[in-house]
Amino acid sequence: MIPAWQRSDGRKGIRNVIAVCYLVECAHHVARRIVDKADRADVQLIGFPGCYPNSYADKMMKAIATHPNLGGLVIVSLGCESFNREGLARAAEKSGRPVETLVIQEVGGTAATIEAGLAAVDRVRTEADRAERTTMAIDELVIGTICGGSDGTSGITANPAVGRAFDRLVEEGATCIFEETGELVGCEAIMADRAVTPELGRELMATVEKAERYYTVMGFGSFAPGNAEGGLTTQEEKSMGAYSKSGSSPISGIIRPAEVPPSNGLYLLDVVPDGEPRFGFPNISDNAEIVELIACGSHIVLFTTGRGSVVGSAISPVIKICANPETARRLAADMDVNAGRILDGEASIDEVGTEIYERTLAVAGGQQSVSEALGHQEFILTYKSFEPTGPACLPRARVA
Amino acid sequence: MSLVLLHPDDNILIVTAPIAAGDIVTVEGAPIPAATPIGIGHKVARRALDAGDKVLKYGAPIGSMTAAVNAGDHIHMHNMKSDYIPSHTRDAIDQRNGS
Numbered sequence: 001m002i003p004a005w006q007r008s009d010g011r012k013g014i015r016n017v018i019a020v021c022y023l024v025e026c027a028h029h030v031a032r033r034i035v036d037k038a039d040r041a042d043v044q045l046i047g048f049p050g051c052y053p054n055s056y057a058d059k060m061m062k063a064i065a066t067h068p069n070l071g072g073l074v075i076v077s078l079g080c081e082s083f084n085r086e087g088l089a090r091a092a093e094k095s096g097r098p099v100e101t102l103v104i105q106e107v108g109g110t111a112a113t114i115e116a117g118l119a120a121v122d123r124v125r126t127e128a129d130r131a132e133r134t135t136m137a138i139d140e141l142v143i144g145t146i147c148g149g150s151d152g153t154s155g156i157t158a159n160p161a162v163g164r165a166f167d168r169l170v171e172e173g174a175t176c177i178f179e180e181t182g183e184l185v186g187c188e189a190i191m192a193d194r195a196v197t198p199e200l201g202r203e204l205m206a207t208v209e210k211a212e213r214y215y216t217v218m219g220f221g222s223f224a225p226g227n228a229e230g231g232l233t234t235q236e237e238k239s240m241g242a243y244s245k246s247g248s249s250p251i252s253g254i255i256r257p258a259e260v261p262p263s264n265g266l267y268l269l270d271v272v273p274d275g276e277p278r279f280g281f282p283n284i285s286d287n288a289e290i291v292e293l294i295a296c297g298s299h300i301v302l303f304t305t306g307r308g309s310v311v312g313s314a315i316s317p318v319i320k321i322c323a324n325p326e327t328a329r330r331l332a333a334d335m336d337v338n339a340g341r342i343l344d345g346e347a348s349i350d351e352v353g354t355e356i357y358e359r360t361l362a363v364a365g366g367q368q369s370v371s372e373a374l375g376h377q378e379f380i381l382t383y384k385s386f387e388p389t390g391p392a393c394l395p396r397a398r399v400a
Numbered sequence: 401m402s403l404v405l406l407h408p409d410d411n412i413l414i415v416t417a418p419i420a421a422g423d424i425v426t427v428e429g430a431p432i433p434a435a436t437p438i439g440i441g442h443k444v445a446r447r448a449l450d451a452g453d454k455v456l457k458y459g460a461p462i463g464s465m466t467a468a469v470n471a472g473d474h475i476h477m478h479n480m481k482s483d484y485i486p487s488h489t490r491d492a493i494d495q496r497n498g499s
Contacts, residue, residue: 151440187460232487236482240457
């Protein structure tokens with residue numbers, strides 16, 4: 001069993017993080033100084049830079065503020081921004097988390113708010129430490145996966161190895177989430193065949209078609225120059241490799257950012273906004289996707305990389321699986337698992353899949369992932385807009 | 401062994417160890433000297449292909465040829481394109497601005 005923190009909504013966390021959250025860029029510096037001065041790995045900075053209201057950002061921040069890995073929250077507001085700080089504080093309080101709110105314009109400026117913020121972090125920390133301890137089983141884990149800095153090795157080593165780990169986790173009752181519909185362009189038909197209902201299959205096709213339209217308007221696909229340098233030539237080639245992270249389990253549903261899957265099984269996270277493109281690229285960088293996977297309840301995120309990404313995340317540990325043997329040698333100190341051994345003929349996809357599965361359970365059990373130990377706590381949240389999920393997207397929820 | 405076939409239907413092979421210009425690679429039993437260096441993860445033609453041919457990897461189409469190649473030739477941005485959204489490189493903005 002995995003040691004865990006019991007939350008009042010019934011969910012269980014594998015970490016007990018105190019988040020210091022700025023609600024507009026104007027409060028970012030003060031919040032960052034509070035986190036820097038607190039100088040503890042479990043006091044982490046999150047925030048939203050915009051001054052205009054956005055229901056996606058509001059929903060995302062509430063999902064993070066009630067995430068099972070979160071023990072408490074310190075909100076840092078400038079005072080005049082649009083973000084509904086009271087609503088955010090209420091959501092966190094209702095979930096049983098200790099919350100304090102500091103309004104810079106009321107507390108008396110930069111230095112006074114940093115000082116007050118440090119005291120608030122101490123009080124929230126003390127209360128969070130009293131959270132009930134419990135244990136959790138594999139079937140209570142939510143695991144997300146993402147690929148970043150992909151190359152021609154990603155789709156033949158690390159991604160299918162994560163697919164094997166996902167198959168085993170799903171078989172043992174865990175909830176697994178894969179994403180980036182823009183990186184499934186070209187795979188829609190084969191993916192639709194794995195849906196648990198024909199209606200969901202049609203929704204999977206429509207979701208990828210939406211992504212293709214959106215990226216076409218943006219003028220660039222979800223494809224970076226490094227992908228090409230690493231041997232990937234086209235979007236659909238990258239997609240076929242990315243798709244293999246999902247493994248071979250049936251697909252139980254489609255969720256949107258900040259929606260927690262209604263049951264165990266394998267889910268696709270639709271990250272591409274609905275309606276006419278309004279706020280730019282769906283996700284401006286990998287961490288925007290990681291934050292969405294976490295807002296959907298992911299306790300841990302499995303991150304595959306060929307070119308060599310070094311990122312981690314606030315709130316939930318990120319486990320790095322390196323696809324390329326040359327990158328694995330050059331960036332060895334940033335990687336948890338070396339799937340490049342498959343190309344070197346030193347391990348099979350199944351063996352690396354088992355290693356990823358075991359590493360996932362060890363990190364769930366409290367062992368630090370490599371990016372955690374290096375202090376990576378990236379967080380990014382920007383503007384988006386989504387329609388509510390249709391009933392065909394979650395057939396199991398409808399039955400239940 | 402520096403090339404791997406991922407699926408029996410594929411018309412490309414994947415490079416699994418760096419190839420230097422002049423290295424002899426074996427494609428479908430035939431020894432072929434590499435014209436250029438080719439990195440890990442890149443693709444070479446399993447057989448001669450024509451412009452317009454679908455490129456098959458994992459047994460699935462991943463784009464179309466824009467030029468003819470011989471067996472063993474490097475297949476990448478210079479002779480292949482997406483059938484969905486065009487790929488871009490680091491000089492994408494300069495290219496669009498015509499500079």
